[in-house]
Amino acid sequence: MDSSFERIRRLPPYVFAIVNAMKAEARRRGEDIIDLGMGNPDGPTPPHIVDKLVEAARNPRNHRYSASRGITKLRHAIASWYKRRFDVEIDPEREAIVSIGSKEGLSHLMLATTGPGDVVLVPTPTYPIHSYSVVIAGGEVRSVPLRDDGDFFEDLQEAYKLSSPRPKFLILNYPHNPTTRVTDLDFFRRVVEFAREHKVYVVHDFAYADLTFDGYKAPSFLQVPGAKDVGVELFSLTKSYNMAGWRVGFCCGNPELVAALTQIKSYLDYGIFQPIQIASIIALNGPQDCVADIVGATQKRRDTLIRGLNRIGWQVEKPKATMFVWAKIPDGLDKTLKARFRAKKRKGETFSKSLEFAKLVLEEGKAAVSPGIGFGEYGDGYVRFALVENEHRIRQAVQGIRKVLS
Numbered sequence: 001m002d003s004s005f006e007r008i009r010r011l012p013p014y015v016f017a018i019v020n021a022m023k024a025e026a027r028r029r030g031e032d033i034i035d036l037g038m039g040n041p042d043g044p045t046p047p048h049i050v051d052k053l054v055e056a057a058r059n060p061r062n063h064r065y066s067a068s069r070g071i072t073k074l075r076h077a078i079a080s081w082y083k084r085r086f087d088v089e090i091d092p093e094r095e096a097i098v099s100i101g102s103k104e105g106l107s108h109l110m111l112a113t114t115g116p117g118d119v120v121l122v123p124t125p126t127y128p129i130h131s132y133s134v135v136i137a138g139g140e141v142r143s144v145p146l147r148d149d150g151d152f153f154e155d156l157q158e159a160y161k162l163s164s165p166r167p168k169f170l171i172l173n174y175p176h177n178p179t180t181r182v183t184d185l186d187f188f189r190r191v192v193e194f195a196r197e198h199k200v201y202v203v204h205d206f207a208y209a210d211l212t213f214d215g216y217k218a219p220s221f222l223q224v225p226g227a228k229d230v231g232v233e234l235f236s237l238t239k240s241y242n243m244a245g246w247r248v249g250f251c252c253g254n255p256e257l258v259a260a261l262t263q264i265k266s267y268l269d270y271g272i273f274q275p276i277q278i279a280s281i282i283a284l285n286g287p288q289d290c291v292a293d294i295v296g297a298t299q300k301r302r303d304t305l306i307r308g309l310n311r312i313g314w315q316v317e318k319p320k321a322t323m324f325v326w327a328k329i330p331d332g333l334d335k336t337l338k339a340r341f342r343a344k345k346r347k348g349e350t351f352s353k354s355l356e357f358a359k360l361v362l363e364e365g366k367a368a369v370s371p372g373i374g375f376g377e378y379g380d381g382y383v384r385f386a387l388v389e390n391e392h393r394i395r396q397a398v399q400g401i402r403k404v405l406s
Contacts, residue, residue, distance in 0.1 A: 005249075014128075015374035019358050022404060036396040037368040039177070039323055039386040043242040046290035052282040056275035063376050066271035069262045070098025070250070074277045077284045078250050080369040083092050085209075093254045095228065097262050100272055102105065102236040102249035105170075107133040108257065109203065109232070109257065112264035113169070114139040120169040121159055121200070123152070124376030127177045130205065131376070131404045134171075142167060145378050146179060153190060156268045159200060173205040175218050175321030178375045178384040182212075182320045185219045188227065194228035201257065202231030206248075210240040213299045216320040228253045239263050239323060240291050241283045248272060248280045255343050298323050300389040301394055308398030325385040326372075330405060336360075354380045365400030 021036060026033050031267040044050075056062050069075070073091035090096050096357050099105025110133040114120060118139040122131050123146045133139045144159045146152065160167055172191065174183045204221040212218050221233045232253035235244040251261055271277070302318060305325055309316050316327045337356040341349075354371035361367050361383075370386070372379030389397070 003108075004177075006333070007136055007138075013133060015352075015355060015371060018355065019362060019368060019371065022359060022362050026362065026366075029244045031366060033362065034367045034389055034393050035401070036385045036387075036394075036397060037370045038387060038388070039239075040388055041244050041294075042322070042388045042390075043240050043294060045246070046283075048286055048290075049241060049243070049283045053275050053279035056278040059275075063279070064274075066274045066277065068265040068269050068271045070096075070271060071274065071277050074176065074281050075250075076097055076172045078280045080221070080254065081284045082222070082252065086223050088220060090222075090252050091255075095258055096250060096252045097258050097265070098272065099234070099249045099251055099261075099265075100269065100275065101238065101247040102205060102234040102251075103129050104247070105234050105249055105261065106130070106205060106265050107136065108268065110134055110137040110169075111260045112260040113201070113257065116167060118169075119163045119165060119167040120171060121156065121167045123173075123176075125178055125250070125372060125379035125382075126171075126189070126376055127173060128375065129204070130171045130173065133303075134169075137373060139168075143376065143378075146181065147378070153194070156194065164378060166198065167200055169201045169203060171203045171205070172221070173207075176210065177207040177322055177369070178207065178324055178372070178379065178382075179326045180319035180324055182216060182218065182323045185223060188219060188221050188224045190223045191221070192227050192230055200230070202227075203257075204231060205231045206233050207236045208239060208254040209235060211295055211298055211323055212321040213295070214318070214320055217305065218321060228255075230254065237280060237283055239295065243280075243283065246276050246280070246355065248276060255366050298387050300393060301389070303304045304391045304394045305385060305387065305398070307393055309401070312398060314401070314405065315343045322326040322349050323387045326382055327386070328382050329353060329386065333357065352380055354383055358383055361401060361404055365397070365402075365404045367397040367400050377378075 023033050075096045078094045078096045079090040082090045114137045117136040119142050120134040120139050122141050124143040130357050134141050142159050142163045144155050232251050234251045268356035304316050314330050341351045341356050352373045354373045358369050360372040370384040372382035
């Protein structure tokens, strides 16, 4: 039997799987591994949202097929959320669609709108699905480096000029995963100008809209006049409401792109279980104290980790947003990491500084972190910490890392 599946062949090996396998093996040996790798919120969903889910689930009318684009009342709640938060008008019929998390929405949008020969501009480092969704759809990715010392728009223009055929989409993500970069409305104004000039669609992943600290507030791409003419924005309830496993998100903006996503989803799914959608209405329209509590808890974890790392000699700046810390691997470890790689090298492997460092932290420090190489070539000098353990466990992880660095 021929097992050569073209789409699977085009996907690169999943780097995080290496660390995950090592973590699972260590736990099988009885080792206590503190997992700061995957951005999987550990807190409970707020009780008033859970209560509404239970109530709705007891009604047999809600057990039937739902609507793939989301129930009407949830789409209206989404429009109200945008109006309250950003003073942006959204037509719930033409400019909003519910997705099974933002990851599914982005993936199926790419599948609906790109194909062989289409080029998509994607900043790197990046959350993997931003690139892989294009690959799965058969398109080509043109990377735009996110450099500490670079000008993003210069690099964006250069990437555009070097692309043949000309790019069709630009995928953005602010606040940014993994680098935690933030931006302002002036940045999005320039993005809209670029998109108009070059006839490029923009897709903005806004999953970390609420997880902001120290007075910073993340702007919406759709706040810029004319943004809906050139693109869409995706949001997820995962981080703001601790609803990771519920898989609820939405895509809003350009009616043509929303219609394309609506059409392809009508072939692929019958929508999210209706009680989950009803509970999501309560999340968006109900009291928002729970969001502030989640942000506060995340900020305390951020501060605990940064204080701890700085204390052991690893200087890392506090991020202004997201649930991550993006940390440059300390200098002076290259020789050790390369020696470890040579000693354990398997056939076909190539050296990655961040992967080797993540292995070292796991083996010697008993903490799991995400290697930067998993987010693209420009991430290889970094690792990402996810703030998904309590402060005591974070301090414990720092003590393990201290042993590694010493």
